[in-house]
Amino acid sequence: MSGRRNLVWLGLTPEPERELPATVAALRGAHHAAADPPAAAERAERGRVERLVLHGTQRGWLRYLSEVTGLVTAVAEGSRPGDPQAALLAAEVVLDHHRMLIGLPGPGYGRTAADRQALESAVRTLRAAPPDGDRG
Template sequence: MSPRRSLVWLGLTPEPERELPTTVAALRTAVRDLAHTPAEAAQAERHRVERLILHGTQQRWLRYLAEVTGLVTAVAGGARPGDRRAALRAAEVVLDHHRMLIGLPGTGYGRTAADRRALESAVRTLRTAPPDGDRG
């Protein structure tokens, strides 16, 4: 197997593929005019994650998780409306994943350093701010 198609990243943890579809669907649909039910949105996200896991690479997977990080930090920072509990759960799952990258060969851990810092900040914010986002 060539180093470009290494599958070692798939062995980290099942939580992202189990937890992210529902939480990410909730974050994505928070600002859309819902053409689909929450269950349909979650199923579409589940298919996306499944395709990434079955046919993707670590690089593509990390890009997806960076996209999730962007959604989370936008909700935490108030730049985007969204379910703060879903944002917190997504942040915790991605942060745990990124921390485990230290045990894998390659540059994944270093590549996710900025995302880890952003997620740590978002987790602090989401845990301390009221669920409705009212800080005052």
């Protein structure tokens, strides 16, 4: 194995890097309401994304996006508190990213098949939710 990193995955789209830190921090914050102030939680999430992009691998990045998928689907299913609009934004960003993987060499697209399916279902559910998030 060479010491070179495969960086082709970094050229997909900047939206996850831009959109996910604040959105994911909000989704995590709904579960940890008293833990970190929102600004600190967003800074921490932005730092995590930055480390993944600058020093990580595609595999690590996809693990992070899978974690985001888990947050989104839990909100969509109602098993986790969270803002449905934030969950919808995160779902759409990750789903777009995962769909673009088809154009890259390697197993990324295949690895994300289950997450794509879960995200598609979550997007349908979240789009159908009333605007105020009340499903009951």
